Amino acid sequence: GQQVMQIPQYQHVQEGEDFTTYCNSSTTLSNIQWYKQRPGGHPVFLIQLVKSGEVKKQKRLTFQFGEAKKNSSLHITATQTTDVGTYFCAGPKGAGGTSYGKLTFGQGTILTVHP
Amino acid sequence: NAGVTQTPKFQVLKTGQSMTLQCAQDMNHEYMSWYRQDPGMGLRLIHYSVGAGITDQGEVPNGYNVSRSTTEDFPLRLLSAAPSQTSVYFCASSPLGPTEAFFGQGTRLTVV
Numbered sequence: 001g002q003q004v005m006q007i008p009q010y011q012h013v014q015e016g017e018d019f020t021t022y023c024n025s026s027t028t029l030s031n032i033q034w035y036k037q038r039p040g041g042h043p044v045f046l047i048q049l050v051k052s053g054e055v056k057k058q059k060r061l062t063f064q065f066g067e068a069k070k071n072s073s074l075h076i077t078a079t080q081t082t083d084v085g086t087y088f089c090a091g092p093k094g095a096g097g098t099s100y101g102k103l104t105f106g107q108g109t110i111l112t113v114h115p
Numbered sequence: 116n117a118g119v120t121q122t123p124k125f126q127v128l129k130t131g132q133s134m135t136l137q138c139a140q141d142m143n144h145e146y147m148s149w150y151r152q153d154p155g156m157g158l159r160l161i162h163y164s165v166g167a168g169i170t171d172q173g174e175v176p177n178g179y180n181v182s183r184s185t186t187e188d189f190p191l192r193l194l195s196a197a198p199s200q201t202s203v204y205f206c207a208s209s210p211l212g213p214t215e216a217f218f219g220q221g222t223r224l225t226v227v
């Protein structure tokens with residue numbers, strides 16, 4: 001079945017350092033989503049990428065979708081303590097139609113930021 | 116606008132007990148899903164619904180039942196709780212098409 005692998009599992013950085021998490025799918029994805037979960041909280045949607053090679057930016061966060069639509073990355077420039085949490089990538093199971101609501105999540109990357 | 120509401124927030128069960136985790140959304144979303152979150156394993160899909168009266172199994176459905184009699188509600192039933200079902204459970208909803216999922220606050224379940 002479809003698998004979504006995410007690395008690294010943990011990342012510890014000093015405040016101001018950059019951070020990157022990588023996501024790889026065993027199958028081609030129609031789109032990929034990224035979520036952030038604060039400690040003790042619930043996943044919150046960050047962004048969705050749809051097009052091959054797409055790059056989107058949200059302030060210090062840069063999201064990329066690979067040309068083959070099987071991998072993605074999230075890069076945070078100059079981390080802040082507010083960036084602490086777990087970052088998940090997720091892709092729909094299957095293609096089109098009713099698949100969009102069924103998400104396969106990566107294992108997540110837990111980011112800690114030391115002030 | 117409440118979004119997705121889950122109850123209870125915390126629950127302790129004894130092995131063999133049954134219970135229902137409640138999930139309600141007020142956004143008129145077609146899709147509703149249940150996920151469980153375990154350390155190092157991300158979120159895994161338990162059951163899924165594309166509308167009232169329609170449900171389907173996800174990746175880890177064993178030991179759980181669902182029904183969807185209305186658009187708003189999607190309860191998850193644990194038939195006979197086992198320690199392996201100790202987890203954090205999240206309900207999510209989303210509209211049709213490739214768009215974001217909205218998650219509830221989660222239910223932290225411990226089975227002893």
